[in-house]
Amino acid sequence: MTESTGFQLGTIGALGLSVISSVSIVICNKALISTLGFNFATTLTSWHLLVTFCSLHIALWLKLFEHKPFDARAVMGFGILNGISIGLLNLCLGFNSVGFYQMTKLAIIPCTVLLETVFFRKLFSRKIQFALVILLIGVGIATVTDLQLNLLGSILAVLAILTTCVAQIMTNTIQKRFKVSSTQLLYQSCPYQATTLFITGPFVDGLLTNQNVFAFKYTPPVLIFIVISCLISVSVNFSTFLVIGKTSPVTYQVLGHLKTCLVLAFGYVLLHDPFSWRNILGILIAIIGMGLYSYFCTTESQSKPSETPAPQVKETETDPLLTVENGANKANENVGSKTPIWSPSKDLHA
Secondary structure, three states, X not given: OOHHHHHHHHHHHHHHHHHHHHHHHHHHHHHHHHHOOOOOHHHHHHHHHHXXXXXXXXXXXXXXXXXXXXXXXXXXXXXXHHHHHHHHHHHHHHHOOHHHHHHHHHHHHHXXXXXXXXXXXXXXXXXXXXXXXXXXXXXXXXXXXXXXXXXXXXHHHHHHHHHHHHHHHHXXXXXXXXXXXXXXXXXXXXXXXXXXXXXXXXXXXXXXXOOOHHHOOOOHHHHHHHHHHHHHHHHHHHHHHHHHHHOOHHHHHHHHHHHHHHHHHHHHHHOOOOOOHHHHHHHHHHHHHHHHHHHHHHHHHHHOOOOOOOOOOOOEOOOOOOOOHHHOOOOOOOOOOOOOOOOOOOOOOO
16 A cells, blocks of 8 residues: 555545544534533533543553644644634524524635635635535525624624634644644643633523523433533544644535535434425535535646645645545534524534
């Protein structure tokens, strides 16, 4: 097996793990929030990160990976930013309509492309841009319904988009700059993410639900689903860092929309959620966009000259869904809270 083949298989495995674990945790959390009434998504995310850190600490004790400390300020800033972005996404869902929230999620891809173009001088070919437009149109048709604007919700949406984009770009750049693995970065940043959300979570959840997370009645079924959710979150958090590190923030967002389509499909099949021709049409268009994105990235990667490029040459976006970018190596797929402050028809996001 060549090194390139090994990287490709590793990327496929990371993508598959991310899809399976994310869809699983959405289904689990949907039952926890919708059926059992546990509406404290931000606090639940802090528990996810705490369990992830404990699991990685056990793995470190078993010598399954090597601890590699690096710039402490970079780790702290990255961890806190990730925690803030998760809280802002939950607030965005709480203070906006479902349609506007879905538009916020769609805006993350063009915002990421813009930031990488301006600050990292990365070029995205017209074919890649075309594929991304097709993808966004498909997801928009499948998920965006009502669009209700309000000043506070709009401000929260802008902040959520910016912090999410920057955090995901940092996930990729930190791993490459300091030559650390996704596991090493996740292990060091988890305490800061968990602490940020553990402190702010009860306040954010209380603001959205008018309930106290500590006064909630924790019945055995609730506790069982919380434990299951926390265990699945270890895989979700690990695969998130792994995918972004092996590909790019844009590819991770493309994968995220694939997971959204899968959640819609699973919700229809398993939970008998309402499903219309618009959902089906949007999912089909989105799948076409994902296929074009993967195909164009693969062909562009293979057509690159083999010689070493001169310094300062701008890179073309070559992050296919099924191949690693140039052979190179949040928080959170977390579920948006579904609480009494918004319509009961709102769904969870992947």
